[in-house]
Amino acid sequence: xxxxxxxxxxxxxxxxxxxxxxxxxxxxxxxxxxxxxxxxxxxxxxxxxx
Amino acid sequence: xxxxxxxxxxxxxxxxxxxxxxxxxxxxxxxxxxxxxxxxxxxxxxxxxxxxxxxxxxxxxxxxxxxxxxxxxxxxxxxxxxxxxxxxxxxxxxxxxxxxxxxxxxxxxxxxxxxxxxxxxxxxxxxxxxxxxxxxxxxxxxxxxxxxxxxxxxxxxxxxxxxxxxxxxxxxxxxxxxxxxxxxxxxxxxxxxxxxxxxxxxxxxxxxxxxxxxxxxxxxxxxxxxxxxxxxxxxxxxxxxxxxxxxxxxxxxxxxxxxxxxxxxxxxxxxxxxxxxxxxxxxxxxxxxxxxxxxxxxxxxxxxxxxxxxxxxxxxxxxxxxxxxxxxxxxxxxxxxxxxxxxxxxxxxxxxxxxxxxxxxxxxxxxxxxxxxxxxxxxxxxxxxxxxxxxxxxxxxxxxxxxxxxxxxxxxxxxxxxxxxxxxxxxxxxxxxxxxxxxxxxxxxxxxxxxxxxxxxxxxxxxxxxxxxxxxxxxxxxxxxxxxxxxxxxxxxxxxxxxx
Numbered sequence: 001x002x003x004x005x006x007x008x009x010x011x012x013x014x015x016x017x018x019x020x021x022x023x024x025x026x027x028x029x030x031x032x033x034x035x036x037x038x039x040x041x042x043x044x045x046x047x048x049x050x
Numbered sequence: 051x052x053x054x055x056x057x058x059x060x061x062x063x064x065x066x067x068x069x070x071x072x073x074x075x076x077x078x079x080x081x082x083x084x085x086x087x088x089x090x091x092x093x094x095x096x097x098x099x100x101x102x103x104x105x106x107x108x109x110x111x112x113x114x115x116x117x118x119x120x121x122x123x124x125x126x127x128x129x130x131x132x133x134x135x136x137x138x139x140x141x142x143x144x145x146x147x148x149x150x151x152x153x154x155x156x157x158x159x160x161x162x163x164x165x166x167x168x169x170x171x172x173x174x175x176x177x178x179x180x181x182x183x184x185x186x187x188x189x190x191x192x193x194x195x196x197x198x199x200x201x202x203x204x205x206x207x208x209x210x211x212x213x214x215x216x217x218x219x220x221x222x223x224x225x226x227x228x229x230x231x232x233x234x235x236x237x238x239x240x241x242x243x244x245x246x247x248x249x250x251x252x253x254x255x256x257x258x259x260x261x262x263x264x265x266x267x268x269x270x271x272x273x274x275x276x277x278x279x280x281x282x283x284x285x286x287x288x289x290x291x292x293x294x295x296x297x298x299x300x301x302x303x304x305x306x307x308x309x310x311x312x313x314x315x316x317x318x319x320x321x322x323x324x325x326x327x328x329x330x331x332x333x334x335x336x337x338x339x340x341x342x343x344x345x346x347x348x349x350x351x352x353x354x355x356x357x358x359x360x361x362x363x364x365x366x367x368x369x370x371x372x373x374x375x376x377x378x379x380x381x382x383x384x385x386x387x388x389x390x391x392x393x394x395x396x397x398x399x400x401x402x403x404x405x406x407x408x409x410x411x412x413x414x415x416x417x418x419x420x421x422x423x424x425x426x427x428x429x430x431x432x433x434x435x436x437x438x439x440x441x442x443x444x445x446x447x448x449x450x451x452x453x454x455x456x457x458x459x460x461x462x463x464x465x466x467x468x469x470x471x472x473x474x475x476x477x478x479x480x481x482x483x484x485x486x487x488x489x490x491x492x493x494x495x496x497x498x499x500x501x502x503x504x505x506x507x508x509x510x511x512x513x514x515x516x517x518x519x520x521x522x523x524x525x526x527x528x529x530x531x532x533x534x535x536x537x538x539x540x541x542x543x544x545x546x547x548x549x550x
Contacts, residue, residue: 011227011239019320022322022324023319023320024243024247024320026319026324026327027316027327028304028308030327030328031303031304032304034307034337034340034372035300035368037344038348038368038371038372039360039364041348041349041364042348042360042364042367043364045348045349045352046360046363048349048352049353
């Protein structure tokens with residue numbers, strides 16, 4: 001019943017927005033994680049070939 | 051036997067192509083208003099002429115091709131590829147009329163590059179073009195990233211059953227929601243939300259860097275469009291190097307990687323399936339191949355002592371590889387410096403990243419992570435099958451929103467498209483080499499065009515041979531639409547001539 005109600009709502013309904021914001025933060029977190037791995041690789045490379 | 055298309059087939063294809071081209075004409079109203087706002091009257095006239103051409107063609111075709119028949123699969127594929135071709139020719143009018151293009155072919159090259167979110171360009175004196183034309187360039191790439199058919203689906207197709215077939219023809223085959231028009235709207239919701247957030251972040255960064263508010267807003271909007279669509283157009287000829295800013299680079303990296311995600315992944319994560327981002331075959335494949343290519347380039351550059359410290363090394367290497375792998379094409383390195391400083395290892399790492407590309411059903415190009423994941427899983431499955439007892443049943447699965455078991459059909463499809471991409475990359479490299487370019491550079495530039503990336507090592511220029519410009523246009527078109535719909539268009543043309 002709950003899922004039926006949810007699908008009946010418009011996708012722009014403001015009750016969806018906390019979920020959407022959570023999704024954006026999750027995506028950003030994943031990308032920041034990849035960025036930090038690259039930063040760590042650069043630091044290691046610089047230490048090895050200094 | 052080849053069956054000649056009937057009159058009804060021509061009518062339905064003409065009708066829906068007309069609708070898409072009408073949509074392109076309506077899209078031109080935004081750069082027109084931009085030019086009016088800034089008092090760029092020459093550009094206003096260019097856009098009035100171009101809008102008129104699109105609307106005359108669009109409405110004229112719809113009027114001439116009135117039919118109640120709905121689209122079938124082959125119609126959908128032909129409409130998708132055909133409308134991209136017509137939209138390129140008519141969309142090139144503002145470029146050509148601006149006087150910034152050497153020839154109409156150059157203008158068509160730039161527009162196809164925009165629609166296909168490639169980012170290579172032949173436009174001259176980019177730093178002095180009007181705001182209206184700059185808006186059009188970036189809007190092209192944003193609209194192309196969404197899929198111009200998605201735009202037409204949202205506003206012009208009114209939910210016909212055949213609409214899904216055109217949507218698939220444009221290289222997007224995921225249904226986020228049960229209805230294809232709802233799916234198109236969900237794609238818009240994701241894109242427009244990121245547009246608001248990304249533009250605001252770049253606007254604030256630009257203001258902090260000392261740009262005046264209007265310039266900070268326009269640059270924020272345009273760089274967002276270039277990043278999100280993985281297009282790589284930027285308002286300055288120095289591309290994103292023009293900003294010399296770590297914060298601008300970080301914000302644009304976040305936007306371009308987010309833009310390279312599958313819209314189905316966005317929708318899953320946005321609707322509560324947070325762990326999907328760590329389990330999805332495309333994000334896992336992307337994370338592994340990006341890290342590996344960054345590792346190779348970073349170690350090669352550190353060994354050669356190209357950059358003085360770890361932070362500079364990180365900024366240059368990660369930006370270039372992330373831009374290449376997401377098929378964006380933003381760069382913070384001069385094209386020639388890239389060739390001379392990065393050397394063959396760096397060039398190869400970036401070429402591999404571009405060739406693989408990012409996610410299916412996203413704004414990105416290339417072979418795509420899902421195909422790499424499927425082929426890898428099939429490879430492992432075959433090895434397991436070889437070392438297992440004959441009676442053992444070996445099954446493999448991958449995760450993409452739901453668990454999907456591998457079957458021969460899936461693997462064959464992934465292999466077919468991958469081989470088609472590899473053949474095209476090879477062809478581009480051979481033709482470039484035959485025209486006198488260094489093989490590695492010809493391969494790099496060819497892969498960049500065919501994977502819709504747009505990074506350049508200097509091959510793409512107004513002086514390049516016309517044959518190569520035409521070949522690049524076709525490569526960008528084929529790469530973006532993933533071959534099948536362009537082949538359907540060719541088949542349609544052949545059946546008109548040779549069918550019975």
